[in-house]
Amino acid sequence: MKIRLYNTLGRELQVFEPLEAGTARMYACGPTVYNYAHIGNLRTYVFEDLLRRTFSYFDYTVEHVMNVTDVGHLTDDGDEGEDKMIKSAREQGKSVWDIANHFSDAFFRDLEKLNIQMPEVVCKATDHIEDMIGLIKRLEERGYTYLAGGNLYFDVAKFEKYGELALLDRAKLQAGARVEVDVNKRNPQDFVLWFTNSKFDQQAMQWDSPWGRGYPGWHIECSAMSMRYLGEQFDIHLGGVDHIPVHHTNEIAQSEAATGKPWVRYWIHGEFLVMTGGKMSKSAGGFITLESLEEMGYHPLDYRYFCLGGHYRTQLQFxxxxxxxxxxxxxxxxxxxxxxxxxxxxxxxxxxxxxxxxxxxxxxxxxxxxxxxxxxxxxxxxxxxxxxxxxxxxxxxxxxxxxxxxxxxxxxxxxxxxxxxxxEGADEAEASQEDVAEIEALIAERNEARTSRNFARADEIRDDLKERGVVLEDGPEGTRWKRG
RNA sequence: GGCGCCGUACCCAAGUGGUAAGGGGGAGGCCUGCAAAACCUUUAUUCACCGGUUCGAAUCCGGUCGGCGCCUCCA
Incomplete structure (x- = not known):
């Protein structure tokens, strides 16, 4: 069976042809673990799971890699803003490492509840600093970097195809830019590969590097880790549509600049879950977690089913x-x-x-x-x-x-x-044996009441059981019951 | 200001040139002590609006109105 997929690179449906027959190698941008995932985030992971399951179904060997961003990153792409991990740690009175572990664990619990299969490789940014430094060195050797104000930047002017994925026109972008200008940058689209000049003295996560003690820029981890586990060229890169203009655009630039060859063949992006008035985000006040849905009485798989109701490339109204x-x-x-x-x-x-x-x-x-x-x-x-x-x-x-x-x-x-x-005949929520005995005793009592035409008592039992989440069904062969 | 996407019944949502999937909800029937469940039937001559192309358009083109995303961390 030929699988056709919509490639953001080129904006068209294409027949999937893997680099190696019978194997699908894919990398998915994972979470930044400084907060709980909301159901909008989770929609994207459900979509990615559907894709990997599709490959498995059609007998492909799947090599699926997902990163966990546990390095603090700034709230914007320059040297401004606040570090999200540090902010979260300060607010909760914990160390950044604790914060990362806590939210990472919560994230994977959510995935499990949603029947999302674990990727073959889950890799943490903090475990791959050496890989990142190695990749940055290659970029430096090939002349794609410059040092300014203590930080090492990627020079987008050196990369001809910059912005191809997002259909960016650099001239127009510059004209319309309304971000605060990082005075160190030669071009507004240049981005930091390695920070040494953080204004945050309390930065807990720091590593030595050829450019001084500091920490990596956000984009480099995905390039470094994907190449580490999938090779310098692989089939598919996944993520949310929001990553197209900046993150994925920058990943392509740095990866292809470093290796000098095409990197990823298919870019596939999932659309947003939107609520009345717009997308889900913390600031808008519509931050809904899977756990909060469970508290409202929904099964996690109800949410998965909900996600399946809309195509991954269209916004879904929640x-x-x-x-x-x-x-x-x-x-x-x-x-x-x-x-x-x-x-x-x-x-x-x-x-x-x-x-x-x-x-x-x-x-x-x-x-x-x-x-x-x-x-x-x-x-x-x-x-x-x-x-x-x-x-x-x-x-x-x-x-x-x-x-x-x-x-x-x-x-x-x-x-x-x-x-x-x-x-297979198994129920999601198996009742305990005592419950079953009690329920069946009540049903027997109710049926006696019905035979003696004591319908008030019969209805009372039915209502009581209903409150306990047990629904009765009277049929020709007697009364059946099930969990409501 | 620039770029992109979308507008299908009460709600969610497929369909992108050949005459409107599916689910939820509603209505009627059947059954029942009454219910519930199951089952059966039903629920858009029409796809935001206006033009155009075509034998034929929800699907293509142009315009209008409305919604959303991105351009800044973001799934």
């Missing part, structure tokens, strides 16, 4: 209504899969075993659904369409219950919204 819709949809989906599983079991067929194995041959009807699903995914990750195909598969009566469960399992290898678990 509202309470739309998240509620996602939660309801996911619950209905899991219910449907569970019912189909029960139906298949009653038919005496085995289900939920050995997903994707040769024993689970699918009939023509089921295969048509699977092909439609795969085609949607392979066409620039059209997950909303793929999700629609899952729904249609489950509703197609011409396909056996067993096959429908099998389809759901296979599709969930990419979607990862809990359908696979449901197909």
């Amino acid at each position: 509202t309470e209504d739309s998240l509620n819709a996602a939660r309801a949809a996911r619950h209905n989906l899991l219910d449907r899969v569970r019912r189909l599983r029960n139906e298949a079991l009653q038919n005496g067929t085995s289900v939920g075993t050995a997903v994707g194995s040769a024993e689970n041959e699918l009939g023509d009807g089921a295969q048509a659904h699977l092909r439609a699903f795969e085609a949607a995914v392979a066409e620039d990750l059209n997950i909303p369409k793929a999700l629609a195909e899952l729904w249609q598969s489950l509703k197609d009566d011409s396909v056996s219950a067993q096959e429908r469960v099998e389809l759901a399992s296979r599709m969930d290898c990419i979607l990862a919204i809990g359908v696979g678990t449901a197909a």
Whole structure:
């Protein structure tokens, strides 16, 4: 199956052709760990997970590298502003190292809750200072740097293709620039490779370097670490759209300047989650974390499902209504899969075993659904369409219950919204044995009440259980219950 | 001021030249002691607006209005 992806470099859909057949090497810009991730940040990691799962699904070997930026960086790109890590540490009365560990741990917990697979390599900036210094030295040797005011800068004028990714026109940028001018810079787009001249005396993170004691500029870590783990040329670089004009533009400049050859083949960017009035950000007051959604009663995978409802390259509107819709949809989906599983079991067929194995041959009807699903995914990750195909598969009566469960399992290898678990018959929240006994006792009492036409008592029990999150369903074969 | 994206039903959202996916919600039916759940039916002759190209446009072109992102740390 050919996978087509939208390459920001060139702004067009392209068939993915890896440098090495059968292997997809990708680098994703990770978090700066000075605060909790908000759900807008997490949307991007869900998108990246969908991509890596897609490659796995189509039998690629995936080498996925993600950095953790645990070095303090300034709130702007010059030598002004405040160091975010230091600010956070001061506010919370902790060391910068503690801050980094704390928020890094929180971040990976969030990823796990969202069924986001861990990259093959997760690398911390502070563990790779030597790699960065090495790369900067190469830049220096090739004449791309200059020293000014104690800091070492990258000279964008020396790099012909600067700004190609972002379609930047340097002349126009200069005319429209309204940033404070760093007097040390020869060009406004020049950026710091190594700081020695920080105005922050309390900078806790400092390292020795050929240019003096200090710390690296922000952009260099991604170039240094990606090359360290993926080589000087690799397939894909991922990130949020906000990185296109500055961060990724600078990464390309310094990487290709250092090696003298093309660096990354495909640049793929995820769009923002937006709220009424604009994007999610701390300053705007709309800072929502995954944990806060859980406190509101949502399952983390409800949020993942929500993310799958929109294409990764379009802004997605986050509202309470739309998240509620996602939660309801996911619950209905899991219910449907569970019912189909029960139906298949009653038919005496085995289900939920050995997903994707040769024993689970699918009939023509089921295969048509699977092909439609795969085609949607392979066409620039059209997950909303793929999700629609899952729904249609489950509703197609011409396909056996067993096959429908099998389809759901296979599709969930990419979607990862809990359908696979449901197909195996496991519940996300298993009730304890005592709870089960108590609930079933109450149900028995209620059914006795119903037989003796004591409907007041029967309804009372039903309401009590409902408050505990247990929903009763009276059917021809008796009363069934489930977690609401 | 410059660059880019978007505007599809009550809501979220696919679709980018061949006659509107999917989900949520709503409505009706069936069932029920009443409910709930399931199931069935239904919910945009129309894609912000105005022109144009075309046999044919939500999809292409031009304009108008509206929203958003970036140009500054940012997913």
